[in-house]
Amino acid sequence: MYLLSRRSLLAIAAVxxxxxxxxxxxxxxxxxxxxxxxxxxxxxxxxxxxxxxxILKGVRGPRGGYExxxxxxxxxxxxxxxxxxxxxxxxxxxxxxxxxxxxxxIGPVVREASEAFLSRLDQVSVEDxxxxxxxxxxxNAPTLAGDFTI
Numbered sequence: 066m067y068l069l070s071r072r073s074l075l076a077i078a079a080v081x082x083x084x085x086x087x088x089x090x091x092x093x094x095x096x097x098x099x100x101x102x103x104x105x106x107x108x109x110x111x112x113x114x115x116x117x118x119x120i121l122k123g124v125r126g127p128r129g130g131y132e133x134x135x136x137x138x139x140x141x142x143x144x145x146x147x148x149x150x151x152x153x154x155x156x157x158x159x160x161x162x163x164x165x166x167x168x169x170x171i172g173p174v175v176r177e178a179s180e181a182f183l184s185r186l187d188q189v190s191v192e193d194x195x196x197x198x199x200x201x202x203x204x205n206a207p208t209l210a211g212d213f214t215i
Contacts, residue, residue, distance in 0.1 A: 076111050076149035077142055081194045084137050091130030118148035143187035
């Protein structure tokens, strides 16, 4: 069970994927979506919010895509989750309970736990996640093949 929303998990996965694969050219959204077995439309809003938050940079053109806007070590998982949370609006959910119990008892405890959770995510950089991915998963950056098409 994850305490993060699917959107937040997707945002972290997208940023780490871009960090691993964006050298020497930006990562196209369609390749990013393919690696995560998602339709590209599921990524569009998340990627755009990450660009607006200064985590990713969008590159236009035929070889365009996404690359990191800052160094890997300067982006934390907490930064990514906060950016994803800004873009997340669940209009389909019922309104939060409006009661003294929630306001004075439950709310403060949940806020404190949320702050502790985000604080821990702030301690994990994209660099840390990339190193871990290189050790444990088969997600190394692609080897460059010569492409001399004119």
